[in-house]
Amino acid sequence: xxxxxxxxxxxxxxxxxxxxxxxxxxxHLVTLLFAASVFVVTVYLVYQLWIHSGPSRAKFGFGFLxxxxxxxxxxNFGALPFIYGTVLTSVLALVISVPLGVGAAIFxxxxxxxxxxxxxxxxxxxxxxxxxxxxxxxxxxxxxxxMRQYVEPFLKxxxxxLPLFQGPAxxxxxxxxxxxxxxxxxxxxxxxxxxxxLAVPREQREAALALGATKWESxxxxxxxxxxxxxxxxxxxxxxxxxxxTMAVTMVIGNDTGIHASLLSPGYTIAAIIANEFTEAxxxxxxxxxxxxxxxxxxxxxVLNGAAQLLIIATTRKGSRRD
Amino acid sequence: xNRTAFRNVLNNVMLTLTGLCTxxxxxxxxLILGYLIYNGWRSLSWDFFTKLPLSAGELGGGMANAILGxxxxxxxAAVIGIPVGFLGGIYLAEFGGKTFPMMVRYTADLLNGVPxxxxxxxxxxxxxxxxxxxxxxxxxxxxSMMMVPIGLRATEQFLRSVPSSLREGSxxxxxxxxxxxxxxxxPAARQGILTGMILGVARIAGETAPLLFTxxxxxFWAASLNEPTASLxxxxxxHAISPYDDWHRLAWASGLVLLVLVLIANxxxxxxxxxxxxxxxx
Numbered sequence: 001x002x003x004x005x006x007x008x009x010x011x012x013x014x015x016x017x018x019x020x021x022x023x024x025x026x027x028h029l030v031t032l033l034f035a036a037s038v039f040v041v042t043v044y045l046v047y048q049l050w051i052h053s054g055p056s057r058a059k060f061g062f063g064f065l066x067x068x069x070x071x072x073x074x075x076n077f078g079a080l081p082f083i084y085g086t087v088l089t090s091v092l093a094l095v096i097s098v099p100l101g102v103g104a105a106i107f108x109x110x111x112x113x114x115x116x117x118x119x120x121x122x123x124x125x126x127x128x129x130x131x132x133x134x135x136x137x138x139x140x141x142x143x144x145x146x147m148r149q150y151v152e153p154f155l156k157x158x159x160x161x162l163p164l165f166q167g168p169a170x171x172x173x174x175x176x177x178x179x180x181x182x183x184x185x186x187x188x189x190x191x192x193x194x195x196x197x198l199a200v201p202r203e204q205r206e207a208a209l210a211l212g213a214t215k216w217e218s219x220x221x222x223x224x225x226x227x228x229x230x231x232x233x234x235x236x237x238x239x240x241x242x243x244x245x246t247m248a249v250t251m252v253i254g255n256d257t258g259i260h261a262s263l264l265s266p267g268y269t270i271a272a273i274i275a276n277e278f279t280e281a282x283x284x285x286x287x288x289x290x291x292x293x294x295x296x297x298x299x300x301x302x303v304l305n306g307a308a309q310l311l312i313i314a315t316t317r318k319g320s321r322r323d
Numbered sequence: 324x325n326r327t328a329f330r331n332v333l334n335n336v337m338l339t340l341t342g343l344c345t346x347x348x349x350x351x352x353x354l355i356l357g358y359l360i361y362n363g364w365r366s367l368s369w370d371f372f373t374k375l376p377l378s379a380g381e382l383g384g385g386m387a388n389a390i391l392g393x394x395x396x397x398x399x400a401a402v403i404g405i406p407v408g409f410l411g412g413i414y415l416a417e418f419g420g421k422t423f424p425m426m427v428r429y430t431a432d433l434l435n436g437v438p439x440x441x442x443x444x445x446x447x448x449x450x451x452x453x454x455x456x457x458x459x460x461x462x463x464x465x466x467s468m469m470m471v472p473i474g475l476r477a478t479e480q481f482l483r484s485v486p487s488s489l490r491e492g493s494x495x496x497x498x499x500x501x502x503x504x505x506x507x508x509x510p511a512a513r514q515g516i517l518t519g520m521i522l523g524v525a526r527i528a529g530e531t532a533p534l535l536f537t538x539x540x541x542x543f544w545a546a547s548l549n550e551p552t553a554s555l556x557x558x559x560x561x562h563a564i565s566p567y568d569d570w571h572r573l574a575w576a577s578g579l580v581l582l583v584l585v586l587i588a589n590x591x592x593x594x595x596x597x598x599x600x601x602x603x604x605x
Contacts, residue, residue, distance in 0.1 A: 027501040031414035034407050035427045038471060042430045045437070048448040103344030111338060112345070120349045122593065127352045129589045131529020133556045134578045137563045138355060141362075141571070186348055214334035244438025246532035247556075251564060271440045271532070278444070278536045294444045298437060305436035 046298070053292035055284040064292060070257040070273075072281075077289035079296060081259045085174065085267040086297070089249060090242040092178025092263065093185055098235055100182070101189030102224075105231075108190070109197035110205075110219050121194060128187035136251035139180045144171040144252060147179070152264050167262045172254035175263040180248045185238035192237065196230025196315050197223060233311030240304040244297060246271040270297045356582070363579030366572040371580075376542055376558070379567050386577050388544050392459070392552040393528065396538060399463025399548070400470050400527055405520055407467075408474020412516075415475070416482035417504050428479075435472035442468050443533035451537060457551035462538025466527040473526060477519020481512040518592040525588035529581055531556035555581050 056064060060077065067078015104124070108117040148171030155165045200223050208218035224231070254266020255276065270293045281287045374385035411431075415424045446465035451457055485508050493503040509516070538552050540561060545552035555577050562574035 023501040024499055027504070028414075028418045031410045031418055034410035035414040035419075035424070035475075037407060038411055038434065038475060039427050039430045041468070041471075042434050044449075045434075045441075045445045048445055049441070052444075052448050100344045100348055103341040104348045107338075107341035107345040111341065120345055123349045123352050125593075126586060126589055127348075127355075129525065129585055130352070130355060131531070131556060131581060131585060133529065133531040133559050133563075134359070134582050135355070137559055137574055137578050138358060140563055142358060183351055190348060214330050216334040216337045217330065220337070240436055244436075244440070246438065246440040247560060251560070271438060274440050274444065275532060275535055278447075279539070291444055291448075294441045298441045301436055301438055302433060305433065309432060 049291060049295040049298060053288045053295050056288035056292045059285055060289075064289070065296070068259065072277075072286055075283060075285045077285070079270070079289075079293055081257050082268050082270045082273055082293060083296070084259050085253065086243055086269040086271070088174050088263075088267070089177040089181055089253070089269055090239055092174060093181030093242045094235065094239060096179065096182035097186040097189055097238060101186040101234075101238075102193055102231060104186070105190050105193035105197055106219055106224070109194050110215070110223065117194075121191060124187045124190050127183075128191070131247075132184060132245060133247040133251075135180055135184060136248035139176065139248060139252045143176060143179060147171045147176050151175075155264070163261045164263050167260075167265050169264055170254060170266055172252050173264050173266045174253070174260075176252045177249045177267075177269070178263075180252055181242045181245060184245060184248065185242050188238045188241060189231075189234045192234035192312060193227070193231045196227040196234070196312075199230070199315065200226045227315060229311045230315030233308045233315065236304050236308035236311065240301045240308065243304070244271060244301050246275050250275045270294075356586075359575065359579045359582055363575040363577075366576035367579065371573070371576050375544070376553075376573065378542070379565070379570065382569055384569075384573065386553075386555065386558060386573060386580075388541065389553040389555045389558040389577065390580075392538070392541070392545060393554040393556070395459055395545075395548070395552065396462045396466055396534070396554055397524060397528055399459060400466035401520075401524060403464065403467035404470030404523065405474055408471045408520070408523070409478050409516065411471070411475045412478025412482065413504060413509070415479040417500070417508065428476075431472040431475050434468070435476075438532075439469060439530055440532040440535075443536055446533060446537045454549070456549070457537060457539035459538055459545060459548040459550070459552045462534045462552065462554065465533035465537045466530060469527050469530060469533065470523040473523035474520050477523070478512075478516050481515030481519065482508060484515070485511045514595060518595050521588055522592050525585050525592070528588075529556055529585055531560050535560075 056077065060067065064077065065079050065083065067076070068080045069076050069078050070081060071077070104120075108120055112120065148169050152165075152169035152171070152175070156169065159165045204222050204226055205218050208222040209215070213221070249269050250272040253269055253272050255268055255272070256266035257268055257273075260267060274290050274294055274297075278287075278290050281290055368385075370383060371385040372390065373387050374383070375388055376386060377384035411427070415427060419427075442465050446461050446468065450461035450464050454461070489507055489511060490503055493507040494500070498506070534554055534557050538554060538557070540557050541551045541553045559574050559577045559581070562570040562577070565571070
């Protein structure tokens with residue numbers, strides 16, 4: 001107490017100076033500004049999409065989402081064929097990549113020795129780093145001919161009675177886009193599902209095995225359900241990625257603005273039509289319709305990503321708590 | 324007995340299937356790399372790195388302008404993206420309170436998930452519309468938007484992994500918070516932050532969609548940053564969908580160069596990171 005009384009507190013101004021000389025306030029402020037800029041820019045992105053889609057929203061309203069025609073000459077635009085194509089190709093991708101991805105994740109977490117598991121995961125995660133335009137390049141010259149000559153004729157010969165597999169085999173179309181999207185999405189499913197499965201406590205497996213379950217029964221009926229939120233989260237993340245994927249899909253989708261039931265027929269996706277027509281678009285309504293398509297895509301992927309984040313956080317927390 | 328036999332068969336069949344899934348998924352990378360080397364290697368030559376692309380029908384030519392263009396775009400993106408990501412990450416890890424950092428973190432994750440084509444539209448509205456023409460600036464800005472969230476979260480993550488005893492030691496010696504961050508915390512996390520940034524660069528190096536209507540394309544050298552410029556990913560796209568065999572040849576070579584660079588960056592970073600992790604755990 002005596003010392004406090006002895007050294008008189010410095011005048012307010014001097015203290016302020018000392019703080020500024022310290023630099024802490026400045027550093028705090030500067031880093032805060034940069035962190036805030038991330039927030040501001042993202043809000044600005046939404047604002048810009050909203051403003052620039054104005055003419056289209058004013059002209060078509062919600063009818064834009066259900067319109068089936070895309071006629072630049074008459075300036076009549078509807079998004080349904082593209083929404084349909086985007087959803088269809090993404091669902092096809094998941095139909096292929098979820099069983100493959102979850103299967104591989106099960107093998108990597110339950111059966112493979114750690115070294116093999118890490119190596120395979122490493123290879124799969126490297127696959128996620130391959131630029132999509134390169135996958136598109138390979139798809140044009142390898143996947144499309146294979147689909148045209150072997151896969152699609154085979155599907156027509158065996159399942160041709162279904163409306164899903166009718167019409168000529170072009171090679172390009174919904175199915176080919178779905179296959180290439182599956183290759184782009186399974187790295188996410190494998191990587192995240194493996195983490196979720198590895199976070200399942202050992203006791204769960206041991207208890208199931210001790211009750212007489214086979215390895216598969218213990219895995220499928222105990223471990224997988226335990227990790228299900230993380231696996232579902234990885235699927236959501238893969239779906240968000242598939243919906244927004246542009247280049248590889250643009251190169252193999254076939255660019256047809258109709259709505260077709262057959263998986264073999266050419267179609268279009270939201271990202272593909274923006275990529276193809278944005279630089280050629282003339283007139284306010286045309287351009288703003290493309291921007292509005294971007295806004296729709298943004299909204300859908302944001303909701304999916306948000307949900308995926310929550311699910312993944314929920315599982316990783318649960319795993320670490322029980323450990 | 325029958326039931327047990329069925330369960331055992333099911334067990335073996337399903338476990339084999341999961342192994343098969345693993346083989347299929349792990350081999351895709353080799354298929355891609357192998358096919359690209361097979362097709363691209365023959366087309367790689369000295370001309371590829373030094374000559375301009377020729378118009379359709381002429382044989383030969385290279386991608387010199389696209390290689391330089393990609394380099395310039397990545398440089399612009401890094402000059403904007405790295406400081407924002409780095410300083411923003413420092414704020415999140417060292418200064419942040421509760422609510423605001425959480426908001427920033429959430430938006431960064433959101434931004435990371437925005438489809439790249441939408442980022443392209445945004446850069447178009449912000450830069451191209453204002454400048455009235457395509458430019459390297461617009462392309463670089465679009466790419467920086469994709470880089471910021473990666474750099475931000477990498478910086479935050481590795482700063483947080485620095486033990487708090489290091490911070491306390493520095494503060495106890497009388498150093499200010501800023502001095503502590505600059506001289507103790509950041510150097511301790513330097514390796515991780517650096518690899519995070521390189522991974523960010525590797526990710527944007529192959530991005531095509533945001534460049535289509537920002538930096539556009541150019542058959543010649545771009546005279547300044549205010550002009551549309553060629554870039555490797557966009558060149559791969561335009562050459563791949565063209566009907567000319569000689570253009571396909573250039574697309575394969577460009578694809579091989581781009582993929583090898585991206586993979587080397589990724590492998591190196593992951594190797595460094597895995598070493599760093601094991602040191603920390605031990």
